Amino acid sequence: MSAASLRSSPAARAGARDAIPFALAGLVVALSFGISARAAGLPALAAVAMSLLVYAGSAQFAAVAILGQGGSVVAAVLAAVLMNARYVAMGLAIGPSLKGGRVRRALEGQAVVDASWALANRGDGRFDRHTLFGSSAAQFVTWQVGTILGVLAGGILPDPEALGIDVVFPAFFLALLVGELRDAEAAAVAVAGAIVAVVLGLLAPAGIGILAASLIALVGVRR
């Protein structure tokens, strides 16, 4: 799809518009990422490059937290990969709604972030790809701006946690979760997923619990 046809697509524009609250909230999340990255000792430019090239909040937070605790590069990357593993499942779900050959599908799949994927989900197993692109574009912009503001503020702020910066990320994900609770089964899956994640979060390396929780969704094969 050309840039011109994307601009003229009502769904892409509607996607970008619907994503504005998430993009603004994403700005605050990115701000908290930039501050956390500086607090963890990451060079300012590396934090900005990470947001630009990776654009995956939970993976970025996980990697930075491990580096900040003196962990190895392997541990940081592994935690980020586990966090990102849900994108494989999300990519499988959205795959049939994307277009073109392998290369184009691989590139279109880069627009998947949690909020854009959830907004594009029509709830009947199909996804609107224009909504995906529009909402992802809006969030990409604020993710970069927020990160830059965050690394700048991170050099000045004495104690970011005093500002409640660390609840910005879970609060944002709670908002996405509420949109997914369409029926009783989805609510039950969410509760079960939370329990699995907490139990394994206490027993297993970071990220394993999140991945194991996704297996709860397999109850959907019953019908």
Added chain:
Amino acid sequence: MSGHEKAWLTVALLAVTTFAIRALGPVAVGGRTMGPRTTRVLSLLPAALLAALVITETVIEDGELDVDARLVGVATAGLLLWRGASVIWVVVGAAAVTAGLRLLF
């Protein structure tokens, strides 16, 4: 390896692995459509994943249970969502309540 080298190596590896992970699903499934059972599993996935992310970021710290102001902050977010607030006010409200509690206690 210096801290800066570790940081930049992590950025490079994250960029490559994240690209590959995002490409994997769409390339593997191609244009095939899924059966109703697969579709149902996939439509339940975000509920499980998002709930797992929210709860672990709220009550777990460095692999241990840690119930503190974060839980009240995220509960505030839940209350604001229930009242129909926009997501921007949800995150700002959660942070403000958490910050307020930390200031007081």
